[in-house]
Amino acid sequence: MRLDAGQLQALATLAEELSFTRAARRLGVAQPALSARIRRMERRLGQQLVERSTRSVRITPAGQDLLSRAGPMLTAAEPVLPEGEPVLSAAGPVLSAAEPAEAPRGG
């Protein structure tokens, strides 16, 4: 797909926490999953979004720029989801519409 709100949300959360471990926990995914997401996003954009060492995480200017453009979208995304659901999370129903039935999920 072209535009993935979940990826932007991942970057936004990482920017808030400045820690892959904490951001992953907050997003409800494992740390390597978040690492991989960010790496894929960087590869697809051909740009580094985050500078990391094992002891520090910093959002690059390109990352900041992307986040500033993405912010309004993430805000607007919220009413599309069930009450209180985060844009990105590992399990649970996807999107929202009246009564979602079973929600199969990736493993």
Next chain:
Amino acid sequence: MRLDAGQLQALATLAEELSFTRAARRLGVAQPALSARIRRMERRLGQQLVERSTRSVRITPAGQDLLSRAGPMLTAAEPVLPEGEPVLSAAGPVLSAAEPAEAPRGG
């Protein structure tokens, strides 16, 4: 992922065209690809979003409801993408940030 702007865009385009063939053409994907997208979205939501026969396509109330909530998000998504790029399209760079390098894509 949880929320896919591309899927919402697919539904929105289908709602405008009321034809999988035309909507797919407009989105730059093959007709079966669009069909599959919509089907997956319906399966994940556990709700029918579109009533189709080979001769007519109609968006269900659940589909309309979803679209009405998704509209603002799709509008807000536009500044995240390169100038004039649709939210969903088969090829080309993903997201946007300064100078995307090579853009590998699904096949």
Next chain:
DNA sequence: TAAAAATACTCCATAGGTATTTTAT
């Protein structure tokens, strides 16, 4: 019968998990 959606494959990327390794303090 003709046009449109669905189906049936195939291929590759995304995405998540656990276990482990590397790295920097």
Next chain:
DNA sequence: ATAAAATACCTATGGAGTATTTTTA
């Protein structure tokens, strides 16, 4: 040594393609 990110490996799903079949006006 320890804490944090990266890597390696696995599996499942998403998403696109072409070719074909089903459906119905």
